Amino acid sequence: MAKKRRTVVTLKAIQRKGFKFRKSERESALGKKRKELPSSYFLLPKERKFPYKTASGKISESMLVHAKARAGQHGYPQVAKKAEKLLIRHFGYKKVNGLKKVKK
Numbered sequence: 001m002a003k004k005r006r007t008v009v010t011l012k013a014i015q016r017k018g019f020k021f022r023k024s025e026r027e028s029a030l031g032k033k034r035k036e037l038p039s040s041y042f043l044l045p046k047e048r049k050f051p052y053k054t055a056s057g058k059i060s061e062s063m064l065v066h067a068k069a070r071a072g073q074h075g076y077p078q079v080a081k082k083a084e085k086l087l088i089r090h091f092g093y094k095k096v097n098g099l100k101k102v103k104k
Helices: 011-016 023-030 032-036 061-073 077-091
Strands: 042-044 049-051 093-095 099-101
Touching: 042 077, 049 061, 049 077, 061 077, 077 093, 077 099
Parallel strands: none
Antiparallel strands: 042 049, 093 099
């Protein structure tokens, strides 16, 4: 059986084909809006890494879950613990063989 080829499409490849991004998409892809957010929106505020609040200031469950995963992958255990505590406090997660969300 032949293996399927997976193609990875990069931002530059899309732009070369003539696709135009909207200004807001282009800015978010380049991280320009990140500079405008207060440092309190990040789990690592000095470096402005691991955002967990939306632009409106609301704590986002998905951003916390992703921040926890990325922190673990890139060697930031203190950030992973902080994200875990916020998930437990704000979204009803519990530690049971890892971190699991408890249904209400």
